[in-house]
Amino acid sequence: MGGDHGPCVTVPSAVEYLRHDHSAHIILVGKPEVITKELDALKVTPNSRLTLYPASEIVGMDEHPAFALRNKKDSSMRVALNLVKKGEAQACISAGNTGALLATSRFVLKTISGIDRPALAVVLPTISGHTYVLDLGANINCTAEHLFQFGIMGATLVSSVENKPNPSIGLLNIGEEDIKGNDVVKQAAELFRNSNLNFYGNIEGDDIYRGTTNVVVCDGFVGNVALKTSEGLAQMLASYLREEFKRSLFSKLAGLVSLPVINAFRRRVDHRRYNGASLLGLRGTVIKSHGSADSFAFHCAIKRAVDEIRGDTLHRLIEHIEVLRHNIEHNVTQPASAK
């Protein structure tokens, strides 16, 4: 029910997703009359792979998370998370209020033993592929131990959904040297260095899009600023490019000739392809779609949930943390790499 557009995006996107993925099953959670109206418009009826689950309330996009948690016990978000908790769904996908989703999923699902706080991880494009960045804003005041846990979660996510053993982890800092950064980052680097994770070391902001490491670890404040700054810069550059191609008759003609090239470029940097942040560290799979997602972007968020389920990210994470804990308790130095 959530997001800037609500069911008129999420319902068609779900229907379309099932046309591509013949073994998935989607449960549409929300107000039955609203969902049915959307399905009617698509000439689709609920079936064995597309079911409807009623929820009478909606969390507003600007509602305070604590208010939603206390008062909206039958919200689509809460009901969907309960389905995950009861094992009736393997993942919850929402385009709704981020703060409410964080608070409610933490309350309903609880964190995995060994993880203090869930983190939001996103995929970002790089010069030669893509990288996973976390945290993107779920955690504002992080300790070194939190950053270390983000590293474990990120590495497990990459190894499970990308089938890439022992992914490299970079710690976002303001210089590569060990002496750089604040105390939290320095202590986190120490934890990484003493672990058997594949720790690359400190990286700088430009290393994100260079793809220097498979995982980029930072606190939620820094990660959120980096991501939003990127969005702003991309918008500015796009606006400049548009203006230059409109400046004169000649440049308009050049724009016309270049249209297929510009379109290929735009497809490649289309941020909708990267939609869907993984909320990691909970006893259940939760994906946060951008509130402004259109049908294609929401499709990508659904795909991300399915990838995590099929990659068994959740159980691998639980296992991975148990191995790390066992090694620490028994002082074992064999590699506890992300399997």
Added chain:
Amino acid sequence: MGGDHGPCVTVPSAVEYLRHDHSAHIILVGKPEVITKELDALKVTPNSRLTLYPASEIVGMDEHPAFALRNKKDSSMRVALNLVKKGEAQACISAGNTGALLATSRFVLKTISGIDRPALAVVLPTISGHTYVLDLGANINCTAEHLFQFGIMGATLVSSVENKPNPSIGLLNIGEEDIKGNDVVKQAAELFRNSNLNFYGNIEGDDIYRGTTNVVVCDGFVGNVALKTSEGLAQMLASYLREEFKRSLFSKLAGLVSLPVINAFRRRVDHRRYNGASLLGLRGTVIKSHGSADSFAFHCAIKRAVDEIRGDTLHRLIEHIEVLRHNIEHNVTQPASAK
């Protein structure tokens, strides 16, 4: 003497700058034989507007700031800063080791009364103009009071070099609402709200390039990550665009036709135009050029120093802080806007 290229960039850039600006006087500080060789190659001899001042040592680009401060008492950097201190120069411009420049300038020049820590401010382009962002990495662990001082310094810089009275100040955060962010940012917002500065409120990363405010305030860790992330993204997008225009014979032709447009776009986003970070809060004007600056970029850094001298940034800042202090001490509520 500093920077990735040394005098073969800085000397020609200084010579070229004086051809454009007929009332400026540049003192080239460093090893006389090296500088003279560069001047000879340009068929230029020292004159009343271009003088030479000897310094026998050079601070290495990777040298530890404390080591440079202790041991390199006749480095070009230190000697140039001494000239500023003695009033023989009105500004020092360096492309050298950033950490050493920060430490040495603070030691030689000292901070303005009322300012705890100097900050690095850069100009960044926006959709409709440009904005000033500080701090960019001089300060890692900032208090609310430091962020507030950055705001005063940024506002004074904008009002003096742009002749823009009462510039707006945005506080970089992860949401616009007052409840967002960590404690330091929340307390800083409170200080701004209780001041008579033109405080816009919290802004997010994308507001930087949107040009929402004239000044963007953040701690040095966040600012450095935001700037470096931007550099990385711009490089990635440029690389993508190049690749798309090279993909086929058709796209190569389209690229050829679009070359004037693409070049106009590149000129517009040319980061060299924004070279030169102001080190604010010292009892003297200091400009840090990017180490990799070429002759054109270094020219822009010289221009920035001259703008600050002509705009009387330093004395306006001293005055502005005195007025603010007076108002706080006497509980005055008249506007103490950046004059």
